[in-house]
Amino acid sequence: MLNALSIDVEDWYHPELVREHVDLAQAERRVQQATAPILELLERHGVRATFFIVGEVAQAAPELVREIARRGHEIGCHSMSHRTLHELGPEAFRAELVAYGAAMARLGVGEISGFRAPTFSLDQRSAWAIPILAELGYRYDSSIFPLRNPVYGVSGAPLAPYRIGARDVSRADADGALCEFPMSVWQAGPLRVPVSGGFYLRALPWPLLRGLLGRINAAGRPFVIYMHPWEADAGTPRQGGLSLLARWITYVNIESTLSKVERLLQRFAFGPLRDALAARQGQSV
Numbered sequence: 001m002l003n004a005l006s007i008d009v010e011d012w013y014h015p016e017l018v019r020e021h022v023d024l025a026q027a028e029r030r031v032q033q034a035t036a037p038i039l040e041l042l043e044r045h046g047v048r049a050t051f052f053i054v055g056e057v058a059q060a061a062p063e064l065v066r067e068i069a070r071r072g073h074e075i076g077c078h079s080m081s082h083r084t085l086h087e088l089g090p091e092a093f094r095a096e097l098v099a100y101g102a103a104m105a106r107l108g109v110g111e112i113s114g115f116r117a118p119t120f121s122l123d124q125r126s127a128w129a130i131p132i133l134a135e136l137g138y139r140y141d142s143s144i145f146p147l148r149n150p151v152y153g154v155s156g157a158p159l160a161p162y163r164i165g166a167r168d169v170s171r172a173d174a175d176g177a178l179c180e181f182p183m184s185v186w187q188a189g190p191l192r193v194p195v196s197g198g199f200y201l202r203a204l205p206w207p208l209l210r211g212l213l214g215r216i217n218a219a220g221r222p223f224v225i226y227m228h229p230w231e232a233d234a235g236t237p238r239q240g241g242l243s244l245l246a247r248w249i250t251y252v253n254i255e256s257t258l259s260k261v262e263r264l265l266q267r268f269a270f271g272p273l274r275d276a277l278a279a280r281q282g283q284s285v
């Protein structure tokens with residue numbers, strides 16, 4: 001079964017837990033050097049992935065975008081500014097998408113069909129984003145986290161890819177404007193265990209992660225893994241001012257992320273989201 005691998009290309013100061021403590025004018029950009037080892041790892045294993053790139057990063061590091069495209073990876077949109085959909089509202093969101101399309105066209109990157117909202121901020125309150133994405137040519141979204149935690153999530157949302165509409169993002173909608181690839185969770189009774197990436201990827205011991213992902217495939221569902229370049233970069237600055245919990249969530253096991261991802265590449269089949277969705281539906285998205 002073809003699973004999806006995604007890299008959300010943002011810098012170490014973009015996550016919400018970190019950004020509020022950072023003087024952005026002074027912040028050292030590391031995204032290029034943090035992304036390079038990921039590109040090398042994928043090349044070594046002959047794996048293509050989806051890179052959801054923040055527009056501000058693309059503008060500051062155009063050669064990185066060209067390099068990702070040159071290596072045959074899919075490029076998707078991770079917003080212009082990494083502000084959440086709730087911060088933006090419909091008008092600013094639309095303006096960001098239009099600016100994003102123009103910026104990518106200037107870089108020679110053609111059609112972009114996939115979107116991932118910063119901080120998984122697509123939920124019932126921001127469902128207005130779905131028709132805007134469809135109108136601007138997007139074919140799929142991968143922003144729904146199908147459990148609720150204090151920061152994000154849509155409890156009860158489907159676990160497998162589904163058609164999503166603006167009426168109710170927590171249910172499959174045959175008339176929905178987009179295809180949705182939700183973050184992967186393992187369900188045990190009423191309990192949903194996140195295994196999709198980021199902190200969960202770093203924190204879960206390898207045998208448990210491997211076992212849960214294997215069970216998702218055995219249940220007939222592809223999974224999607226997400227990671228960030230700063231999560232695989234030993235040089236990621238450890239920002240001061242974070243609470244102990246926020247510090248742990250943000251930085252735990254960064255030094256072993258790449259080797260864990262390499263084990264995943266050896267164990268499971270991966271491709272870009274576009275391909276994983278097409279393989280599931282027998283059609284292009």
Ligand SMILES: [Zn+2]
Nearest residue numbers: 008010118119
């Ligand atoms: Zn992000």
